[in-house]
Amino acid sequence: xxxxxxxxxxxxxxxxxxxxxxxxxxxxxxxxxxxxxxxxxxxxxxxxxxxxxxxxxxxxxxxxxxxxxxxxxxxxxxxxxxxxxxxxxxxxxxxxxxxxxxxxxxxxxxxxxxxxxxxxxxxxxxxxxxxxxxxxxxxxxxxxxxxxxxxxxxxxxxxxxxxxxxxxxxxxxxxxxxxxxxxxxxxx
Numbered sequence: 001x002x003x004x005x006x007x008x009x010x011x012x013x014x015x016x017x018x019x020x021x022x023x024x025x026x027x028x029x030x031x032x033x034x035x036x037x038x039x040x041x042x043x044x045x046x047x048x049x050x051x052x053x054x055x056x057x058x059x060x061x062x063x064x065x066x067x068x069x070x071x072x073x074x075x076x077x078x079x080x081x082x083x084x085x086x087x088x089x090x091x092x093x094x095x096x097x098x099x100x101x102x103x104x105x106x107x108x109x110x111x112x113x114x115x116x117x118x119x120x121x122x123x124x125x126x127x128x129x130x131x132x133x134x135x136x137x138x139x140x141x142x143x144x145x146x147x148x149x150x151x152x153x154x155x156x157x158x159x160x161x162x163x164x165x166x167x168x169x170x171x172x173x174x175x176x177x178x179x180x181x182x183x184x185x186x187x188x
Contacts, residue, residue, distance in 0.1 A: 025064025
């Protein structure tokens with residue numbers, strides 16, 4: 001702790017918990033919340049600006065410097081951005097399959113939703129579902145030379161040479177320098 005922090009009586013919180021994730025308190029608010037799954041740099045800036053409008057705390061202030069009471073406000077903006085005037089084009093689930101609404105999901109909810117969407121594609125046996133099952137690209141990329149580690153290769157594969165030169169492997173000890181005697185090779 002520095003001398004300034006001791007004099008002011010204010011400590012910085014190095015870890016702040018928002019949306020069930022520990023976030024670095026040394027970063028500015030707009031950069032720190034990008035550590036949450038489902039929030040990119042653009043959405044982080046927009047959420048930080050909405051937090052500034054609601055609480056009066058600057059968007060580029062360190063996350064660890066904000067009071068603990070304001071953590072719940074920031075978490076509510078992160079989880080329910082539609083209630084704070086954030087445009088729907090920033091949401092990660094537009095026209096959701098079940099409800100038809102634009103929603104923004106973060107952390108475990110996003111992972112569960114993506115897993116559920118992939119399961120639905122596989123169950124209805126769509127092209128995208130098959131490609132996901134096989135581990136291949138689904139948007140028309142070529143597969144002859146790329147994506148080889150993910151699934152079966154569609155292009156041509158050379159067969160590996162089995163013995164190298166094609167000759168039969170040598171028998172151990174049979175006429176290797178004349179020291180080994182062969183029993184029935186020579187007639188007297």
